[in-house]
């Protein structure tokens with residue numbers, strides 16, 4: 001099997017203004033590769049939610065997108081506080097975002113459910129005090 | 141309905157993307173919470189919002205939304221407008237509040253058609 005085409009991005013946790021930039025870049029790359037628009041939209045929405053989460057909940061992290069022949073994999077890795085109760089975090093409407101984040105348009109508790117909905121598989125590995133790694137896959 | 145029709149119904153000012161005023165739109169959503177917007181995929185959609193920041197434009201780009209309407213006289217700064225313009229979005233601003241702006245477009249026939257992606 002060929003090595004996947006891989007793109008890596010550092011996600012800055014200190015600057016909310018730039019939050020979401022990596023996902024905008026990925027969307028452009030996927031368009032250039034000529035993938036179908038619905039697939040591009042699913043990948044970019046899922047990554048965008050995860051990227052914003054790393055900024056608002058984890059102080060930043062790194063994102064990697066791997067393009068295989070039959071799927072696209074998105075890996076989001078951070079060294080933030082971790083998620084204590086993943087089942088609870090996955091519920092629509094659950095959010096620990098403070099008011100200042102809500103005033104920026106985030107904190108509805110819809111991000112993780114959206115990520116699950118738009119992808120074909122999603123795995124969350126998280127350790128409190130160590131960090132979180134989310135791996136998502138969209139089949140082509 | 142076209143974006144030009146929306147300008148008429150909402151008495152809106154065009155901040156960028158005037159060349160696309162004759163583009164057809166088929167659905168709309170109104171929210172200040174971006175993940176609510178991201179939950180509903182629609183085609184050739186309009187986003188009405190009272191939130192003003194770069195993430196509104198990025199959210200629109202992720203969703204393939206074609207037009208953003210800022211309600212309550214909100215006006216984004218020049219860097220936000222430039223970013224939207226570079227990416228081919230039409231940006232409007234109206235004095236109407238969210239409820240009235242959505243109500244007028246709905247009454248004029250622009251439905252929500254919100255479908256949660258399965």
Ligand SMILES: Nc1ncnc2c1ncn2[C@@H]1O[C@H](COP(=O)(O)OP(=O)(O)OP(=O)(O)O)[C@@H](O)[C@H]1O
Pocket residue numbers: 049053054057058078080081082083089090094095096097105106107108109110111112113132175176
């Ligand atoms: N990378 C992360 N590190 C630590 N905690 C996280 C991370 N991602 C999500 N969480 C926790 O899971 C909760 C739910 O996340 P989710 O993305 O669904 O909602 P939200 O980010 O709070 O709001 P929204 O996504 O609707 O703007 C968050 O409020 C936060 O407590």
Ligand SMILES: [Mg+2]
Pocket residue numbers: 049052053106107110111112175
């Ligand atoms: Mg979130």
